[in-house]
Every structure is written in C-alpha cells, then in structure tokens.
Amino acid sequence: MASNPPTPHSPFASYDGPGGYDTTDGVTEEWNPTEDSLRAQSRSGGRHRVAKRSNFARSSTVLGVGVIAAVGAGGLATAQQKPPVSIALPDVDLPDVSELPGVGKLIGSGDEKQGNAATAAGNAATQPLTALTYTTPADEAGTQARTQTSSDAGEALRARILQQAEQQQAAADAAEKAEAEKAAAEKAAKEASAKADAAEKAAAEAKKKAEAEAKAKAAAKAEAERLAKLAASFALPTSSYTLTSTYGEAGSMWSSGYHTGLDFAAPTGTPVKAVHGGTVKSAAWSGSYGYRIVLELEDGTEVWYCHLSSMTASAGQSVGTGETIGRVGATGNVTGPHLHLEVHTASDSRLDPAAWLRSKGLGI
Template sequence: MEIQEPPTAGAWGEWNPTEDSVRPVRGKHRVAKQRGGLARSSTVLGVGVIAAVGASGIATAQDRPQVSISLPALPDIMSGGGNGQQEKPSSGAERAAQANPVIAQHADRTADAGEILRNRILQQAESQHEAAEAEARAQAEQAARDAAAQEAKDRLEEARKAAEEAKAQAEAKAAEEAETARKAAEEAKAAQERPAPAAGGYSLPTSSYTLTSHYGVSGSMWSSGHHTGLDFAAPTGTPVKAVAAGKITSAGWSGAYGYRIVLQLADGTEVWYCHLSSMSVTSGSVGAGDTIGRVGATGNVTGPHLHLEVRKGGSTVDPLAWLESKGLNV
C-alpha cells in the first residue's frame, strides 16, 4: 500500500483522528445482531474491522479536506513477530476470540445451548421411538388376543355343530330302530293271526306257546281230580285259531273255564277254547286257522294260557294225541 507524504498544513489543514472519530459508526453502517455460534462472531468481527477502517478517515472524508494519512507500523501477524519464524494462521473463531473475548464467551454459550438442544431433540426422538415400539407391541398383543378369542369362538361353534349333528344322528338312529321294532311287531302279529299250515285241513290252536299242563295230570286244582285238557301258555292277546272247519255252538262265560268258545267239527267232535281274554267270533261257521279269540287268564287260572279240551260223545280225550293224529306237530 503506497503511503503519501502528508501535505503541508497550509494546503489542507492538519487533522488528527480523535477518540470520537474512531468510534463505531452508528446508523446506516450498523449491522443487526446475529444469533448463533461462530457465524455471528465472524460477522461481528467483520463489522468491527469496517467500523475501524471508516473511523480512520474513509467514512468522514466526505466532510473534511483531503489529507494524507500516516498509519503506524502494524505488527506482522503473518510473520513470526519479526524473529523470522512464520506463525500458523489463526482460524476465524480464534481471531474473533482474540478480537473480542465477550464474543468468544457468547459463542461458547451458544455452542453449549446448541448441544443441549441437540441432546433434547435426540431424547425426544428416542422417546417417540420407544412410544412407537410400545404402541406396536400393544397392537400386536391385542391382535394376538383377538385371534385367540376368534379361534376359541370358532372351536366352540364347531363343537356345537358337532353336538347337533351327533344328536340328529342319534335321533335318526333311534327313530329307525323304533320303526324296525314296530315293523317286526306287526310282522309277528300278522304271523300269529295268519292261519297255521293245515295238515289235511287241520291247524294248531295258537302260536308262540309253551305246553305246561298235559291231559290226565292229577291235582287238587281240578274238580275232577285230574287235568282234562292241554294247556298252551302264551302271552295275553295271542290269537286263538280254529283247529278245523266247523261251527261255533257256544261262546260266553263258563264259571271256572272263564270265557269259553265251543267249536263243533263235521264229525261231531267238540273243541273247547277256555280262559279267553276276548272272543272274536261267537257264532256261525269258521274255517281251519281262522282267529276266533285271544289268549287270556279268566276263570280259575294261575296265569294267561289257552286250555284246550277235545270231547267225543261227551267224554274227554287227550288233545295232544288227537292233534298229532291229525298230522300236526305240536
């Protein structure tokens, strides 16, 4: 930088910088405060340098006569203080701290505030992350509970349906068994009422029977002192059938015989059906195997049975031998 010799006092007039002239210029040269760290420190340093330069005469040159300014020799900050050693250039922050310790302290406080803000932001982010994870875990647990509840509900519904199906199957099976039993009973009843196979026009007097008392057995139960017929023990209501074609000559109550039907055959033989519970035919002609009454326990009896007597010429004969003589397998 070329330094001009100061002119004579008579040409321009002597002007010496005063304390007022080197103060920072206020007004249009003032820079607004900057907030934050090293950038603010650098800005303030730049403003200070500009203000110093303006104070040395540039800013006030418009109001005073032009003069030559002599600047004092400044220490060479780039050299080693005149000892021939070059100093390491200072950073902007170090130069700002050397120029104004207050600015440096403010920069340190700003840096600390920035670190605190950073830590708060990190803590807030971590808290938000933990809250998000907790919410995700809660949602997952709720979803698991909902899934378990739905699974239990589905299993309960399946069990209910299985129980209903099992009940329906059991009812259907029971109804089928009942229908089978009913048909079997009807078939058995029809078989009982169906005329027995005749041997030369003769038929057994009943079915599903057991022979209990035979002809001629002695005992005090009979007034004659012995049994005069053949007993076919069978359940009450078992059909009683005509052993051969003939005519019913008597039907009704007969004392110790209970309800009795007398069937007279063509050769004059009489067949007595005694202790009947009911009488289906009380008169007229019937054919072999026709149902004429039902087994019962009326009269002098100890249980339901058919007392069958065969009489010829007014005298009793052995019913078993007579039936077998007609070709019947009793």
C-alpha cells in the first residue's frame, strides 16, 4: 500500500470520529488503516488510532481510506501494472468513515456491521489489497512506446518467420531442382550409355559383316584364280555354236524319255576339241549316237562326243587340252548337225554337262 512517510516531529493522537483527536495517550507510531484493522475497529465501536499530523499526514490517511473504499466496492485501482505514484491532496476535514461510499456498509452498526464484516472477510479471502496508483502522461507515452516496441518486435518476428519460411521453401525448391537435374543427368547418362552400347554393337556387327564380305571376296577371288587355272587346263568342246537342248529336258525323241546331254548346234565339219588332257578310250560307231569318241580323264571322268561326221583320234591315243579329235556331223538319231556332249563319272553316273563345264571355269 502506498502512503506518505510521517512528517518528522508530528504529534500523534487518537481519532474519535468526527468529534476530534485524543492526544492523551501519547502514541508515537503512525496508524494506516487496512481492511483487517477497520474490521477490528468496527467491532470495538469505531475508535481509530490516527496520527495527528500536518497536511501530508491527512493526505496519507485519505489515501488509505480511499483504498479501503475501493476494496469494499469490489474494484482494484491499477494503472496497467505500473509502479505506484504517490500524490498529495489538499488539507480537508476528514469525513466520517461510515459516510464514505461503499465503506459505510463495511463498518455499520450491530448486525449490519457483522454482516458487512463477514462479507468483507469473504472478499479479503479472494481479493488482495493493492496500492492506489495514478497513470501520468509520461507513463501513457511509455506504454504507447512499449506497445509500439512490442508491435515492432512482433512485426520483426513475423518478418523473420516469413524469411525463414521463404528460405526453407527456397532450399526445398533447390533440393527438388537438384534432384530433378540429378535424375535427368542419370537418365542422359543411361541413354548415352545405351547409345554407346548400340553404336559399339553396330560397329561390331559392321566389322563382322565387313570381315565376312572380305572373306567372301577373298574366297571368290581364290575360286576365280582356281577356275582360271582350270580354264587354262580345260577348253570348250567346239566354237561358233548354239545350245539347242539342255540336260534333263523331257521329250519323246529320246529313248530314256529325257535328254541325257547338252547339244551344241554347229555346221557340219566344225572342229571338236578335247576339253582336257586324257586318253581316248574308244572311237567307233555307236547306234543312235552315230560316230562317238569316249575321252577318259585322269580322275576317271568320261566325256562322250556323239553324232560326229568324222574322227581324227583313235582308241588308246593320249590327247591334250584343246586338241582336235573329230568334227561336227549329223550321224545317228538326229534332226540336224550338232555335237551331243555327255559327262559320266567313274561310277557311270550322268552329270549335267553345262554345270560340269562351269565348275571347270568355262562359260557357256
């Protein structure tokens, strides 16, 4: 409770109510009324010990009585939790406490006093006394300044929170972007690796194909060289000819039902040559074949020359490649002059003369 300190050398007296002060007791200490002291004095008949002092003392007493009145009315005088400010009031005659608003009920007489005392006791149990304070303009300015400072601090905190949220969002966006870039880089790397693998596979296949082609070309070249050598050792049976019937051709003109050789149509008397070096196995008339020469080669293959008009080689004679052994004619079962050529293996199996001649490097 705020109160002014007692004036030095102030005499003290007992206050007997509106009637005046009693200084006979020689009391030397100050009495500031409280709710408990008022309640006690109410029970004792309303006699209060009050310091008889100067205007300062009276002001303090009035402040104490005002506090009790505020408590009796149920209100608490505060200045927004600011420190209490001591004030001085002008020197006035103190009224009867019972006449003060709200206080008279607390200190009434008889049953009313007891009821008020009980009520006051109940209020005292729930509501503590406080100091009467006064808010000055400077305090209000300070309050506004603190309010403004609090508002500024709140805005600063809000700005900081927003900044942190933005930073976190930026970090999250950056992380997401980095993850997307990483995924894109991994995908690009996989695609590049796949392309590289595909390119390597294609290169390997191309290389393999090129090697195969080169090998095939080499084989073809070797075969051509072989055939060239064979061609040098083999020769066509005649020249200035026309192929009229091929091997295996079907017809009633042939006793076997199909043609067993290759026919070279040419004028009568056209030279007939040995296709390869060998030995004349026979040279004589042979029924439907007319005049026929059988030339046996070194591997046992037999070459038959049929329908000859004349024979210039005899049995047992060795001949070389390209040597004339007879002439084209129309003897035997024929429809016109031509050379009927047949090829037999050593086991007497017939071969296609055209294919055999090609296998020896000869083109017909």
